[in-house]
Amino acid sequence: MNDPHPPIAPFGGFGLGLRRAHYDDFLSETSRVPVDFVEVISENYMIEGGRQLRILEEVRERHPVILHGVSMSIGSAGGLDDGYLARLKALAERIEPLWVSDHLCWTRTSAHNSHDLLPLPLTGEALDAVCANIDHAQNTLGRAMLFENPSSYLTFPEDEMTEWEFLSEMARRTGCYTLLDVNNIYVASRNHGFSAQDYLAGLPLDRVRQIHLAGHDPATQDRPVIIDTHDREVCNPVWDLYAQAMQMIDQPVATMIERDEHIPPLVDLLTELDRARGAKLEPA
């Protein structure tokens, strides 16, 4: 394994994504939001100054922070954007996060940026490109990273391996860690007809440091595809899969609820997070 960076120590706890609608809650002088960490979208804070960055610094004084990116484009055949990496590195040095993560996907070519998490063909060529990019990112940032399994809406005829085989080999070659999005496993397994249990069993679960839970838009008769929307509560099958994952993972992990649309009052998300706490406490 190519593992030149300090290992990422397991961190157990329960957290939420920091969203603008909840800034006042997180900055309240009279109460502390009962979470063990917060996760922020890195790109929202890869800025030069102003209120938003100041708020993140104030939240950081109260909670550990995870930087979760959506635009690194680790699967781009043309390599990474060094300007982007420099901005991310500066933010990481400023915030001192628990860790830095992004997605197993690509978002751009040299000419265009889709601003979406696009699927990779699961081929040896793509694996080589991803691993070279991860090496570059981790060396530039001076730290190991986590990469999240994506939701996806199509697979490629030329696929040579499963996604969990791809993720496993990626971690083995680069020393990166896994951000396990349980909802994404559920969405992809239903969209592409594989077993979510096989997926979990095939991953190097000792590399998991974080778990994402989120809601999705179910398939309909007119649109037989589940879409990962982060706009509603986590559904029961995803809770069940989370419970299965927690029984299979030995080390502490950081679990969080993601909500990016139709963001409810913070108390609602804290109540949902309590369900994750309860699921974790259930005996195996």
Add this chain to the structure above:
Amino acid sequence: MSLADKQAAFVRAILDDSTPLPEGWGNSHALGLSVYRGNYRNALMGTLESTYERTAAYIGEEAFRTARINHVIANPPSHWTIDSAGEGFDQTCAKLFPNNAEVAELAWLEWTMLELATAPNTKPFTAQDFAEASAAFGDAEWMGLGLEFQPRAATRRVTHDLTALWKSLGADSEGVDLRGYEEPQGCLAWREGERPTFIMVDADNTRAFEAMQNGERYGDLVGLLAGDQPDDEAIQSAAQRAGAMLGQWLNEGLVVGLDL
């Protein structure tokens, strides 16, 4: 086909519905691709919607939707931040609404305010700081004086009162307040602490600010305001106006340093 070629083809297919599906793709791939197309368009349309709330309120939902589609098609994003998708929307509006200059002016102001919100933090060079720094200036120092302004502070010639229009499109509005100027004026935007703000200024102030921002010297500024072949009275008047502008920029906190 290489990975790079596949990715280029995928992006082309997202950007253009008429792009043929790659070889070997069937209905399930077409369905999946339609989700990615939808995500791409929704993300960009949503970004423009949140960036240009007042422009949307002014021109109405349908016209704003048309303008957004035009902008997204003509300006597919290339930068890593999706916020950049809104860049140049004022120019799109200028093309779509050639007889309503206020639309592009309003869009320019919304973009400028967004940019200012994330500009580097700076410490204003106060009038007191300036008085101390310039206490011993001779004519040469005054003539060669350059100013360093807040990053992303911006100015533009405008044909409508953007203060009135901006306020009337905010919360608790009682209707659109559109006031045209007989002669073009200027709008000057900057940040007070963490809060982006703007004022209307005269057109000369806009010209002067742009000139100083582009590295012209205080001596050049007096020349700029005095016009061609000025007499002594015109030069004296220009010097007074330059001084007043300098005072205003200092008092508003726009100046962050001197370039001596």
